[in-house]
Amino acid sequence: MKKIAFITYGCKLNYSEFSTIKRNLLNVGYKIVGFDYSSHIYIINTCSITHNADNKLLGLIKTIKTNNKKAKIILLGCYPQSLYNKIYIKKIYADDTISSYSSFLKQVYLVLGNNEKFKLHLFLTNQIHQKISVSDRTKYTKYNSSVSFDYTRTRSFIKIQDGCDYKCSYCTIPNLRGNSISENIFNIILTIKKLVLLNIKEVVLTGINIGDFRNYGIENKTYDLFYLIKILEKKLTTNIRLRISSIEPNLLTYKIINFISKSKLFVPHFHIPLQSGSKEILKKMSRRYNPNIYIQKVNTILNILPYACIGTDVIVGFPGETESNFLETFNLLKKINISYIHVFKYSDRDNTYSNSMKNKINPNICIQRSKIIILLSKKKRKIFYLKNKIQIYRVLFEKKNHRYGEIFGFTENYIRVIVRVQLNIPFPNNILNTCKLVRLLKIDSKHNYSSILL
Numbered sequence: 001m002k003k004i005a006f007i008t009y010g011c012k013l014n015y016s017e018f019s020t021i022k023r024n025l026l027n028v029g030y031k032i033v034g035f036d037y038s039s040h041i042y043i044i045n046t047c048s049i050t051h052n053a054d055n056k057l058l059g060l061i062k063t064i065k066t067n068n069k070k071a072k073i074i075l076l077g078c079y080p081q082s083l084y085n086k087i088y089i090k091k092i093y094a095d096d097t098i099s100s101y102s103s104f105l106k107q108v109y110l111v112l113g114n115n116e117k118f119k120l121h122l123f124l125t126n127q128i129h130q131k132i133s134v135s136d137r138t139k140y141t142k143y144n145s146s147v148s149f150d151y152t153r154t155r156s157f158i159k160i161q162d163g164c165d166y167k168c169s170y171c172t173i174p175n176l177r178g179n180s181i182s183e184n185i186f187n188i189i190l191t192i193k194k195l196v197l198l199n200i201k202e203v204v205l206t207g208i209n210i211g212d213f214r215n216y217g218i219e220n221k222t223y224d225l226f227y228l229i230k231i232l233e234k235k236l237t238t239n240i241r242l243r244i245s246s247i248e249p250n251l252l253t254y255k256i257i258n259f260i261s262k263s264k265l266f267v268p269h270f271h272i273p274l275q276s277g278s279k280e281i282l283k284k285m286s287r288r289y290n291p292n293i294y295i296q297k298v299n300t301i302l303n304i305l306p307y308a309c310i311g312t313d314v315i316v317g318f319p320g321e322t323e324s325n326f327l328e329t330f331n332l333l334k335k336i337n338i339s340y341i342h343v344f345k346y347s348d349r350d351n352t353y354s355n356s357m358k359n360k361i362n363p364n365i366c367i368q369r370s371k372i373i374i375l376l377s378k379k380k381r382k383i384f385y386l387k388n389k390i391q392i393y394r395v396l397f398e399k400k401n402h403r404y405g406e407i408f409g410f411t412e413n414y415i416r417v418i419v420r421v422q423l424n425i426p427f428p429n430n431i432l433n434t435c436k437l438v439r440l441l442k443i444d445s446k447h448n449y450s451s452i453l454l
């Protein structure tokens, strides 16, 4: 039996898509081994790139080839897509672009873009013969359904939407994944029902811009994310919990917030990217909201769901971000009761408008600003955790560590909980993949909430 090893980078969507690709490979007789093991084929499912991705990838390819000369290497996804876009769509024939492309081509067996990666099993079973297959994603209209699940795990990620029609000035995703396109509502319901039968206990609705979810019915009636949420609540039983992944602040409507606040299935956890607290910078980023709208959304959630977990993303060092612009971001974040912040240092991406902007920020300043936000995030998480002390929550347990007598899980509002049993006492029976009530007691040094089972 032929062995394949894989490594996948990037967002939850990339993982969920690769899960589908992997299942197709298993169905045609491949055996999956760890990336560190000897394998016939190594698949690298790439992410949408940082400026030093070329070197990292080349390094990885070199390591594989050094350890195993005969190994076939396959590159999938956003990285081949970005090189293709540069050369064939934007017609940038710069030496470094061409040399990156040819360096990869010399060493790899197969290169598939974001449209073609779903047919990997057909390439490997010789039903399609091509060494490179990458096409213009922006002209692609077919939806590739994806869902990740694993029999040993409790959580699954279902792709409900892909691509993006927004044109945020720093973002390369629309070039790599094309226009916004959504999964069919009935497929989503059917897939989640199947996941319930497979004993999956939590499903995360993922996508690139899930707030833009749109299905068209008869007479062009549009079914949006709010409709999807309502119908899922109606059609599914309560033995599954649902989480929505990152959603743009302008698309997280008050109707959705209200509905989730009363939902039996959707958990009180929102991830709402802010990116900047400065009106001026948000405008330069071509974001579709201003700081006041953001604050209103967060306050609305917390008024009706005071224990909701609200996470955010921030980019520091966007071109032209002055000290005072940065302080606006810092002060906004300080003022609102969010639970954690993911901070990203701005870096130029191919084919983006911000790439050509003037007043790029010195990388050392970006590092300093990033450190300040990381520190603030730690404080925010601590405040959020302390607010939840002594509260009783339903925890979905997903992992145990026999050696230390520990069981881990997450509350509905995304607090990582740890329950310790005495080492000579066995774990309560069948606790993994079940929801149990716990009381949160004490935060440990690794940001787990030590808790007791009730």
Ligand code: SF4
Pocket: 164, 165, 166, 167, 168, 171, 172, 173, 174, 208, 209, 248
């Ligand atoms: S950052 Fe903007 S353009 Fe990029 S995926 Fe998100 S909404 Fe779309």
